Amino acid sequence: MTFVFDENAGAKEFSLKGEQFKYLIKVRRHQVGERLGLRHPDETDTLYIYEITAIEGRSVGLHLVERQASDVMPKRSLHLGWCIIDNKSIEKVLPLLNELGVAKITFIYCDRSQKNFRPDFKRFERILSASMQQCGRSKMMRFEMMDTIEGFLESHPESVVLDLCDEVFEDTSDVQSVLIGTEGGFSSRERSLFGALRVRRLDTPMVLRSETAATAISAKILL
Numbered sequence: 001m002t003f004v005f006d007e008n009a010g011a012k013e014f015s016l017k018g019e020q021f022k023y024l025i026k027v028r029r030h031q032v033g034e035r036l037g038l039r040h041p042d043e044t045d046t047l048y049i050y051e052i053t054a055i056e057g058r059s060v061g062l063h064l065v066e067r068q069a070s071d072v073m074p075k076r077s078l079h080l081g082w083c084i085i086d087n088k089s090i091e092k093v094l095p096l097l098n099e100l101g102v103a104k105i106t107f108i109y110c111d112r113s114q115k116n117f118r119p120d121f122k123r124f125e126r127i128l129s130a131s132m133q134q135c136g137r138s139k140m141m142r143f144e145m146m147d148t149i150e151g152f153l154e155s156h157p158e159s160v161v162l163d164l165c166d167e168v169f170e171d172t173s174d175v176q177s178v179l180i181g182t183e184g185g186f187s188s189r190e191r192s193l194f195g196a197l198r199v200r201r202l203d204t205p206m207v208l209r210s211e212t213a214a215t216a217i218s219a220k221i222l223l
Helices: 020-028 087-100 122-136 149-155 209-220
Strands: 013-017 035-040 043-056 058-070 079-083 103-106 142-146 160-162 177-180
Touching: 013 020, 013 087, 020 058, 035 058, 079 149, 079 209, 103 149, 142 149, 142 177, 149 177, 177 209
Parallel strands: 079 103, 079 177, 103 142, 160 177
Antiparallel strands: 013 058, 035 043, 043 058
């Protein structure tokens, strides 16, 4: 864990209790005199360094040592337009996309999306919060919803489409937004909307699941 989120971060002295105590002391085995990094959930670009002053009962006493500007994000920004799939599949790869540095995901209902699936943004943010504390990322990934691919393409005409086609995704130096389909890809109606957009595929003979494709293209662009 690279830092801990806590609403008291920034205070001169306070104590951590509950699950944070269990993790820091029972799992990570931190001792008196060691230092911890904390961030306030509403002020994530500042890292507060605390020294452990006491471990008593089920609480950890902390004293503020220093504060520093610390914005930990990748050099590039990537926006994914992701046609909606099962939340369970999304949740499995969210920590990976977070670690890679995806800045924003727009979830889109497309022709092959199951309409009973609806992203749970609050749950997603809890998953991301835990991931951020592990990997050190300082800014939360952003989410939004769109009802149609037409609406997404109108708002993001610069997007590159990831699909089954002849041309391989090679030069990613200018890519800022990628559109990814569901299991089974895009419908013929949706493909007719792509017009002059760049349509590319990953260089593999395998058929990738939607969440695998999202992770693979994010790694290719951001790392």
